[in-house]
Amino acid sequence: MKLPRENFTAFFESLKNYGKVYGPVKISESYGFKEVSNVAQLSLEYPRTMIPPKKFFVKPKERIFEFDEEKMEYRETVENTQIVIFGIHPCDINAIKLIDRVYINEMPDKYYQKRRENALLIGVSCHPDEYCFCKSTGTSYATDGFDLFLHEINDGYLVRVATEKGHKVITQNKHLIREVEARDMEDFKENERKRLTEFKLELNISGLQDMLELSHDRAIWREYADKCFGCGTCNLVCPTCRCYDVVDYVNLDLKTGERKRKWDSCMLRKHGLVAGGLNFRPTRVERLRNRFNCKGSLREDMMNCVGCGRCTVYCPADIRYVEVLQKVRGEIK
Amino acid sequence: MMRLENVLSPTPAKIIKTEKMTDIERLINLEFLDKNFAKEFIYKPGQFVEVSVMGVGEAPISICAARTNPDILQLCVRKVGRVTNAIHNRKEGDLLWIRGPYGNGFPMETMEGSHLLLVGGGLGIAPLRGVLQYALQNREKYGEITVFYGIRCYNMMLFKDEFLHLFREGDKQNVKFYLSYEAPDDKECYELACERSDRCTQGVVTKLFEKTEVSPKNTYAIICGPPIMYKFVVRELIKREFRPEQIYMTLERRMKCGIGKCGHCILGNGTSIKYVCKDGPVFTYLDALNAKGMI
Numbered sequence: 001m002k003l004p005r006e007n008f009t010a011f012f013e014s015l016k017n018y019g020k021v022y023g024p025v026k027i028s029e030s031y032g033f034k035e036v037s038n039v040a041q042l043s044l045e046y047p048r049t050m051i052p053p054k055k056f057f058v059k060p061k062e063r064i065f066e067f068d069e070e071k072m073e074y075r076e077t078v079e080n081t082q083i084v085i086f087g088i089h090p091c092d093i094n095a096i097k098l099i100d101r102v103y104i105n106e107m108p109d110k111y112y113q114k115r116r117e118n119a120l121l122i123g124v125s126c127h128p129d130e131y132c133f134c135k136s137t138g139t140s141y142a143t144d145g146f147d148l149f150l151h152e153i154n155d156g157y158l159v160r161v162a163t164e165k166g167h168k169v170i171t172q173n174k175h176l177i178r179e180v181e182a183r184d185m186e187d188f189k190e191n192e193r194k195r196l197t198e199f200k201l202e203l204n205i206s207g208l209q210d211m212l213e214l215s216h217d218r219a220i221w222r223e224y225a226d227k228c229f230g231c232g233t234c235n236l237v238c239p240t241c242r243c244y245d246v247v248d249y250v251n252l253d254l255k256t257g258e259r260k261r262k263w264d265s266c267m268l269r270k271h272g273l274v275a276g277g278l279n280f281r282p283t284r285v286e287r288l289r290n291r292f293n294c295k296g297s298l299r300e301d302m303m304n305c306v307g308c309g310r311c312t313v314y315c316p317a318d319i320r321y322v323e324v325l326q327k328v329r330g331e332i333k
Numbered sequence: 334m335m336r337l338e339n340v341l342s343p344t345p346a347k348i349i350k351t352e353k354m355t356d357i358e359r360l361i362n363l364e365f366l367d368k369n370f371a372k373e374f375i376y377k378p379g380q381f382v383e384v385s386v387m388g389v390g391e392a393p394i395s396i397c398a399a400r401t402n403p404d405i406l407q408l409c410v411r412k413v414g415r416v417t418n419a420i421h422n423r424k425e426g427d428l429l430w431i432r433g434p435y436g437n438g439f440p441m442e443t444m445e446g447s448h449l450l451l452v453g454g455g456l457g458i459a460p461l462r463g464v465l466q467y468a469l470q471n472r473e474k475y476g477e478i479t480v481f482y483g484i485r486c487y488n489m490m491l492f493k494d495e496f497l498h499l500f501r502e503g504d505k506q507n508v509k510f511y512l513s514y515e516a517p518d519d520k521e522c523y524e525l526a527c528e529r530s531d532r533c534t535q536g537v538v539t540k541l542f543e544k545t546e547v548s549p550k551n552t553y554a555i556i557c558g559p560p561i562m563y564k565f566v567v568r569e570l571i572k573r574e575f576r577p578e579q580i581y582m583t584l585e586r587r588m589k590c591g592i593g594k595c596g597h598c599i600l601g602n603g604t605s606i607k608y609v610c611k612d613g614p615v616f617t618y619l620d621a622l623n624a625k626g627m628i
Contacts, residue, residue, distance in 0.1 A: 064341050067387045072428055074387070076339055106611075107592045110339045213603030216625045243596030246589050250388040257388045264596070271597060274587050275392065275414025278560065280600075286626070293602035 002184055004156040007176040012039045012086070014173050018120050019082030022056070024049055033085065044087055047129045048308055052239035053085055053092050054099060057115050061262040064111070064246070070255045078111055084120040091132075091306040093123050093146050094139035095239030098304060102242065120165060123149040124157075125191070128199045131309030133322055135196060136203040139306040153187035203322045204329065205303060212296045215328045216289070224324055225284035227317045232265030234291065234311035234319075240304050243271070266291050292324065340592055343385050343430035344370055346406060348423055354409070354491050358456065359421055360397075363406040363429060371403050377438030378463030379583050379615045383591045384408065384420065385430035392416035393588040393610070396434065397459035399466035406431070409459040409491060435591035436614045439464050439581060441471075444553045448476035452566050454483040454538050454558025458491055460583050461557050469506060476551065478506075483513045483538025483558070487521035500525070500532060511541045538562065542569040549575040556582040563628040567618055580618035584609050584627065600626050 003011055015021050023036040024046040031046040033053050067074035088096075096116075103112040123146040134140040142149060147166030150157035158180060161167050170177060215221075235241040245264040250257035264271060267288070272281035281287045295305040305321075312320045326332045346363040354360050365371040376382075381395040392414065398407040412421040423429065441464070449468055453461045461480075468475045480499070484490045499510040512533040514522035519535075526533040534540050538558070547570075554575055556566050563582055570580055586598035586609040598609035601624030607613065621627040 069387050072345060074342075076342060102594055107340050107594075109341070109594060111341075209603035211603070213605065213625075216602055242594070244589070245595070246391055248388050248390050254388070259385075259387075259391075261595075266596065266599075272587060274585060275417060278585075280560075280586060280626075289602070290599065290626075293606065294596075294599055297603060297606050 001159040001161070001170060002153075002156055002178045002180045003150065003159050003176060004178055006156075008156070009039045011173055011176050012042075014176075015084045015086060015120075015122075015169075017172075018169065019084045019118070021084045021086055023086040036086070042087065044124060046087075047126075047131075048089070048091075048310060048313070050237055050310070050314065052095060052237065052308070052310065053088055054095065054239050054242065056083060056085060056119060057096065057112055058099060058103070058242045058244070058263070059111075061260055062111065064259045064261055066256065066258045068256045074259075076110075078114050080114065080118065082118050082120075084122065086122045087124045088121060088146065089126045089308075090123060090142040091134045091139050091308040092239050093121065093142040093149075094134075095306045095308070096121075097145040098240050098302070098306070099242050100145075120169065121146040121148075122166075125149075125151045125195070127195055128201075129309075130200045131313050132199060132307060133201040133203045133309065134307035135199045136201075136205055137303055137305055137307035138205075140196070140199075151188055151191070153184055153191060158184060158188050201309070201322055203307070203325060204331070208303070208325065208329070209297050211325075211329050212293050218328070220324070220327050221285050221289045224319055225288045227319055228267070228284050228288055229317050230267050230269070230284050230287065231316060232267040233314050233316060235265035235267055236263065237310040237314045238295075239306060239308055239310070240295070241265075266294065292328075295321075296325075341432070341590070343383070343391075343432045345428050346431050348425050348427050348429060349405070351423065351425055354493075355489050357413070358409060358411045358491060360492075361408045361410055361420065361423075361429070363408065363431070364404050365406070365431070368404075374403070374406070374434070376400055376434035378441060378467050379438035379460050380434040380436045381460075381588075381591070381614065382406070382408070382431050382433030382435065383588075384410075384416070385432070386416055386419040386423070387430060389419040390416045391432075391589070392420075393435075393591060395460040395463075395583070395614075397462050399463050399470060401466070401470065409456065409462075411456050432591060435588075435610055437612070439555065439583070439615050441467055445474045446476070446551075448479070448550075448552040450479045450481070450547060450552055450554045452481045452483075452538060452554060452556045452558070454562045455485065455489065456491070457556075457558035457562070458482055458496075459557075461555060462492060462495075464555060465508075469508070472506065476507075478508045479545070479547075480508065480510045481513070481538055481541045481545075482511065483541075483562075484515070484522075486514060486516040486519045487525075497525075500529065509545075511545060513538050513541050537565075539565050539569050542573075547573050549573055549579060552579065554580045556580065560585065560628070563621075567621075567628070570618075577619035577622055578617050581615055582618065582621070582628070583614045584616065585614070586610070600624055602626075 025034040030050045065074045103109045149160040243264040244261040350362040385391045397409040503510045588610040589595040593608045593611035605624040
């Protein structure tokens with residue numbers, strides 16, 4: 001199906017019927033997913049947002065339950081609001097799929113699951129900048145994980161429908177949708193071909209996990225640990241990082257309170273710390289190596305990195321993810 | 334706001350008895366308020382639970398007994414952090430909140446028909462007590478049981494009555510119970526060493542390997558203790574030609590969720606990424622050889 005450019009605004013406006021609409025917005029020198037009421041606020045040409053759309057599902061901070069010690073009870077709190085996330089790039093869609101594997105596929109996390117169900121995901125095609133390497137990680141294209149996907153062509157968007165929910169949106173907006181013509185398909189193919197030639201950064205992922213294993217004791221980790229500030233920015237901006245810490249907050253009556261969880265970061269000292277003072281990842285060397293290993297494999301068969309480039313863009317110590325892995329492999333000295 | 338089946342929701346359990354075992358360790362006996370829940374709360378030796386004190390936090394604690402009486406859940410808790418201190422301050426009749434059981438536990442079926450060598454150091458004996466109890470309840474399924482228990486001093490000995498009984502009378506059940514103590518001038522331990530010089534020695538737990546014939550033949554070794562202990566015990570076992578897959582060990586990590594989500598207990602690299610809470614906490618030494626940084 002095709003959404004002609006002149007119908008885009010009307011289509012975007014109609015999304016408000018499906019929930020609060022969020023989209024990429026320019027914030028100072030960067031971009032972020034914010035609530036968008038007007039199509040003019042959208043920055044669809046954005047390279048990447050600083051905080052990935054995981055924030056809608058794995059909340060930076062959220063209440064798990066409220067408790068009352070005296071009454072010996074607690075009350076779970078699960079929000080139930082419908083949202084539309086408009087303009088997600090393929091890397092971020094693939095990242096959400098990776099988090100789904102952890103949060104839904106085994107021992108489903110109800111809070112996460114509910115929010116996933118309540119969200120309408122609309123992807124949009126993009127062009128790589130000098131930090132993108134999603135072509136290497138195989139995540140430059142999303143085959144599923146979204147409801148609708150808009151591929152930009154010369155005079156509009158080619159619309160892919162992946163779910164029933166997406167299909168419903170299209171049906172209800174039939175008047176804005178046209179049939180795809182042969183010329184549109186040509187445009188699409190040409191754009192995709194061109195896009196794949198635009199990548200400047202490349203990461204060889206073949207056998208990467210074994211490379212990491214063999215490099216466990218290599219001096220390279222010390223070299224980068226000396227550069228690393230241990231600030232945890234890479235974790236915050238990573239679309240697949242989802243570690244959380246749990247904290248209880250007590251009200252002034254000392255009887256009631258709430259349990260919250262919030263984003264945690266494996267680059268911080270206390271991530272591996274247990275009661276009694278023992279730390280299983282005591283120095284930045286272990287922590288940095290652990291992060292690269294974690295990103296290198298979600299499971300034996302799968303990278304836990306989608307090549308979005310955020311950790312490199314936002315690293316204050318200028319540690320370049322791809323460069324580190326190229327050194328691990330010995331491609332560069 | 335709605336109510337739902339939630340893996341992060343704990344279940345209340347009443348403290349029916351809390352016994353002081355040492356200056357820093359207590360044995361907490363819990364009873365679930367919901368009897369049906371208790372019936373379905375089936376656990377294996379080596380599994381753990383997340384224990385909450387509302388307003389303080391949650392901590393992973395290993396279950397220190399085999400499941401015989403479904404009404405009682407036993408936890409041996411050392412006060413070492415915020416949550417465990419709060420647990421120590423709770424009195425009989427107070428509530429704790431439990432999630433679990435989590436982790437893989439010890440493969441008791443796999444070990445059937447074999448001899449067991451349990452090596453525990455300090456508080457590490459707590460999860461091993463579950464294995465020991467299970468094996469004693471199913472005595473005919475297991476061969477000879479040997480226990481190496483290393484303590485700092487007599488006052489730090491856990492489950493004193495039970496273990497001293499096994500130390501003295503264990504042979505009747507084909508259990509050889511060995512004791513090592515670190516404090517050289519410990520009077521009570523010295524007396525035990527005088528009583529059974531073949532079963533009690535001064536020194537760290539590996540010292541017991543010098544005193545005892547340990548054969549890898551048809552034997553599984555099970556280790557739990559402070560992190561520093563593992564490689565020394567493993568070294569002794571490998572010297573005696575134990576194969577890596579004959580050595581089981583259970584690990585400690587920061588485990589905030591217990592279900593492989595919060596990410597703190599991740600270890601290993603490349604092809605050997607493991608989460609201690611759901612892939613473990615029981616691993617073989619073969620796993621440790623693959624996943625660097627495990628021990």
